[in-house]
Every structure is written in structure tokens, then in C-alpha cells.
Amino acid sequence: MISIAEEIAVPSPPHRVWEIVSNPSEVVACINGAELGEAHDDGSFDGTLVVKFGAMKVSFAARVALDLTESDREGRLSARGKDGQGGTRFIARAKFRVTEGEGPGDARVSVLGEVQLNGRLAPLVESGAGAMVSRMTREFSAELIQRCAGTEAQAPAHPAGLLGRLRAWWARFLSRRQKASAASESAATTATASATKEAGNDPAQAQ
Secondary structure, eight states, X not given: OEEEEEEEEESSXXXXXXXXXXXXXXXXXXXXXXXXXXXXXXXXXXXXXXXEETTEEEEEEEEEEEEEEGGGTEEEEEEEEEETTSSEEEEEXXXXXXXXXXXXXXXXXXXXXXXXXXXXXHHHHHHTHHHHHHHHHHHHHHHHHHHHTTTTXXXXXXXXXHHHHHHHHHHHHHHHHHHHHHHHHHHHHHHHHHHHHHHHHOHHHHO
8 A cells, every 4th residue: 555645845725735636637737647438427538648667667547536625725536547458457536735835825635545555566665665756746746836936827717629629518517516515405495485484474373
């Protein structure tokens, strides 16, 4: 098993950092060798990651689910997949949270997770896990800091291709969640008002 416990200091406000780390397309853009695939109606999406171990490269494909708690700036990620040859399978779980940093206007991203591997490549991946996680954390941190600082501002607002399609899908998914929540609250309010009105018109209850 591979354990992950990382903290990343970012010289940008927590709300800005959350905008990036809560958006799958932005996160994938911060990870070398990662790509997004098809997005599914249940909110999950496909993804691939190519990891380098010395001179060897291993490609993994996974189905990823992301659960976000906006008020706490906290997210939970789960992924299940296999390597390109199908000989090694994995299950990954991670929890991340954005909090205030040490200085004013700074943020801190905390990540806790674990990856369980089974199969032919498991010993190779686990033996190089420490160096791999450290390298990927450094690369991710550098890209995250740049994106939070707005150095990607010259990029098109709606880039063509897969990244653009995923961003559009993610916006629609969040919109559907917000509308569903609003509809649920409206229905509950209407039901309560109706029940209160009926109770007021009931002679038995009025006595």
C-alpha cells in the first residue's frame, strides 16, 4: 500500500486555491502525464496517468469520483482502475482540504490518501512510491502556484478539445446540483406551508 500525506503552501487566498483544486480539468492540468477521458452522468469521469519509474513508463486508467463540500473547502476522491496491460489493479482514496495559510492571503492544501495495488507491477510501483510521490508533489505544487497566481490568464477562456469539453461538462454538473438542491428546498418549504395552512383550517385543531 502507498500512503500519501502532503501539505502544500500556496501564496494565494484560500477561495482562489479552492477554485483550482475543486475543478478536475484544472487539477489534471497540474499533473504531468495525466489526461481526462469521458465524463459520466453520475458525476464520475475517466482518467489516465502515465508514471515514470526510472527508464520505465507505466500507464494507468481509472474511473474517478469526486465529492466536494464547498462550505468546508474539502473534497474526497476515489478511483479504481488498472494498468495498460491489465496485470495490475488499484484502488485509491484521498481527502484534501484548503485552509488559511501562515501569512495573510496565503493558503494551505492538505492531502491524505492511500493507494492499494494488486498484481504483477505492484512491487515495482510500491518500491519507487516514495520518490514518485515526492516528485509529483513538487511538480503539482509549482503548477498550482502558477495557476492560482493567474499566470495562465492568457489562455483562451473556453479552449477547444477535451479540456474545454470537460470544463463545460463540469459547469453543467455543478449547475444541475445547485438546481436540484434549490428545488428540494422549495418543495420542503411548500409542503410545510401547506401543512400549516391545513392545520389552521381544521376545526378540531382550532378548538
